[in-house]
Amino acid sequence: MIRTERSIFSRAFSEKQRRELFDDNFLKIYHLSNCYNIPVLELDVALFLKSMVNSIKPKNILEIGCGAGASTYMLNYTNEVTIDAVDSNLIRINLAKENFAGFDNVTFHHDFAENFLQNTVKKYDFVFVDSVKKDYGKIWYYLKRVILNGATVVFDDFMLYGYLLQEDCEIPYKYMQGVRHLREFYNEIKSKCKNYTLLPIGNGVMVVNYEL
Structure with a gap:
C-alpha cells in the first residue's frame, strides 16, 4: 500500500532486479499504482504471494483490497x-478491469468487504487481505463463513510500520x-487459531491456516 512511513522489513530492489524478478505486465500495473497513489503491495510481498499460490495451488481465491x-496479477498463477x-x-x-481485459477467470467487484462477504455464496481456499487495518478483525469475522476448512488467509501490512509491537x-x-484494533484481532487469532505465523516481510505478513 502507499507508505507515509518506512516499511520495516522491505528489501530494496534495483531496476535490474525488478526486471529479472517481475514481468513487464506486473511492473506496468505496479508503476501505474504508484503514479496514481493507489495502494499497492511491496515487491517482496508480491514474490511471497506468487510463491504461496504456486505451492498451495488453490482453486478459488478471494482478494480483499x-x-x-x-x-491480483501475482495471485493469478494459472x-x-x-x-x-x-x-x-x-x-x-x-x-483493474482495464488491466485484466481478456482474463475470463478474474472478476472484479466494486463493494465493501463486509457487504461482499455477507452476500457471496462462494467458498474460497485462499484469501489475500490488504485493506483498512482497523477493519481486519471485522473482515475476519465475516470471512469465516466463506472459507473452506484448511484455507490459507494472508493479511498484509499486519505490523503497521512496527507499531503493533511498540508501547x-x-x-x-x-x-x-x-493499532488497538489490530492488537485485539491478533489476540483473537492467537487464542483461537492453532496454525498461524507472523512473517517479517514488507510491513509484516500474517498467514492463518484456517481449521474448523
Whole structure:
C-alpha cells in the first residue's frame, strides 16, 4: 500500500532486479499504482504471494483490497484458478478491469468487504487481505463463513510500520486506533487459531491456516 512511513522489513530492489524478478505486465500495473497513489503491495510481498499460490495451488481465491490489480496479477498463477477481487474504490476497480481485459477467470467487484462477504455464496481456499487495518478483525469475522476448512488467509501490512509491537507512548496518534484494533484481532487469532505465523516481510505478513 502507499507508505507515509518506512516499511520495516522491505528489501530494496534495483531496476535490474525488478526486471529479472517481475514481468513487464506486473511492473506496468505496479508503476501505474504508484503514479496514481493507489495502494499497492511491496515487491517482496508480491514474490511471497506468487510463491504461496504456486505451492498451495488453490482453486478459488478471494482478494480483499485489490487496488489496480498488482496483487491480483501475482495471485493469478494459472488461468484455471478463479479469482474474485474486491475493492470499495470505483476508480481502482475500473483501472483493474482495464488491466485484466481478456482474463475470463478474474472478476472484479466494486463493494465493501463486509457487504461482499455477507452476500457471496462462494467458498474460497485462499484469501489475500490488504485493506483498512482497523477493519481486519471485522473482515475476519465475516470471512469465516466463506472459507473452506484448511484455507490459507494472508493479511498484509499486519505490523503497521512496527507499531503493533511498540508501547502506546511510542505510537503516533493517527495510528493508535488502527493499532488497538489490530492488537485485539491478533489476540483473537492467537487464542483461537492453532496454525498461524507472523512473517517479517514488507510491513509484516500474517498467514492463518484456517481449521474448523
